Amino acid sequence: MATRTVEDYIKRIYLEQQAGLELVPFGRLASAMDVVPGTVTTMVKALADSGLVGYEPRQGVRLTPAGEMLALHVLRRHRLIELFLVRVLRFDWSEVHDEAEELEHAVSERLIERIDELLGRPGYDPHGDPIPDATGRVAQRNLESLSSARSSGRGTIARIADQDPEFLRYATDRGLIPGAVLTVESVDPIGESIRLVVGDRSLTLGRTAAAKILVAWASPLGSDLDRVDAGTNG
Amino acid sequence: MATRTVEDYIKRIYLEQQAGLELVPFGRLASAMDVVPGTVTTMVKALADSGLVGYEPRQGVRLTPAGEMLALHVLRRHRLIELFLVRVLRFDWSEVHDEAEELEHAVSERLIERIDELLGRPGYDPHGDPIPDATGRVAQRNLESLSSARSSGRGTIARIADQDPEFLRYATDRGLIPGAVLTVESVDPIGESIRLVVGDRSLTLGRTAAAKILVAWASPLGSDLDRVDAGTNG
DNA sequence: CTCACTATTTTGAACACTCAAATTGGAATA
């Protein structure tokens, strides 16, 4: 059985890879896990011994298929728990992350199955992150970051890529939640800001904030990317 | 912060004291915790250092007020989780113990408060065990074990003092669940068995099985011991 | 009073994880 720490490392490596790194550098992993670099070296060797990761010394780590499978199971638990807390226990989506971080290591396979069933086998958590199914399959979506918008256009918010409660409350206050339709009014590449309209509100976002908002752009013909179901928020 | 292991030891010591021991012998604690005796000696010293227990060398351990407070908080979490699993997630009461054993160490104070509120601040878990409130207060009941019955009589089952799923399924099959009314037909002190009627069923129980069934006897005038609310089972 | 028995305690070691601090490797710079 994978220990709690092992699950956390594997999950973190998966998320870093997901964020675009094929090989996660040790230093990055160290700061993400909030441990000293030497600890990562030690742990990565142990993870490699149990076949969950492969690594190039002084280069970085990468998950093996077994590691990826474990990561997907942990994320499945985490995201189902988040949605459960929001839907059933009426938590606000801005405050479920830390709770799920604990519970993901404590719930049994049986309990997760019950929750999945009760929620109707959802595909996305309250933040719009995809929930892997019991076999590890994840829905693939072609989303674009709001910061990559080059001109005006309409789209639906599909995902908020930040778990910080403060940012999430800020987003909620402005209607920036998965499922909301937004219109980009103008983009200022030099000033690094973007003006948009959400509902009846007009607002301006800086580049780094906009980078956290993932959007499915409305195509003229209405492709299936328009249909975003990201669960209930609030 | 008390570690998971510490919480388990403290909870166990509380339960053993509750079962009638003022001073819990190390050997008993060792087998209850499923560790070798030496481990208990080490742990008890550590617990004493943090002020949670007091102990007489070679005699046994006892909780301090601080230890009792901790035990009550852990039991509160455990029992609220059990009831939540039964009521909300439709688990059978025979299968919630192990799950709660894990979750009790992972839930936050905030989540427990939500659950408590959602369930309507219940006083008892599915097995009839009392749920301490947030300040550590526990309902006191004057229950008697079915094995102590000396003659025929009527009463209400208030609590089943065994968490073994097999025993609980056996009990469920025979209608021996908290809230059920039973009538003692006859007691055989030599054969160590007791005949009773529950609902429309008649059955015979041995002494040790009967010892696990705690009953509030019906008084002729109907005291408030008759009113047993032990939540929903099933 | 001594023996035997059982419960408890001590000792030394292990495992999983972590840190601080010294060292090394490799790449970029001068």
Next chain:
DNA sequence: TATTCCAATTTGAGTGTTCAAAATAGTGAG
């Protein structure tokens, strides 16, 4: 080529929990 610098690694140590096995204390029997 020699120097500098940063990332990664090694080393030695500590924490919390556990075990196996040897030593000891107390209790009751003879």
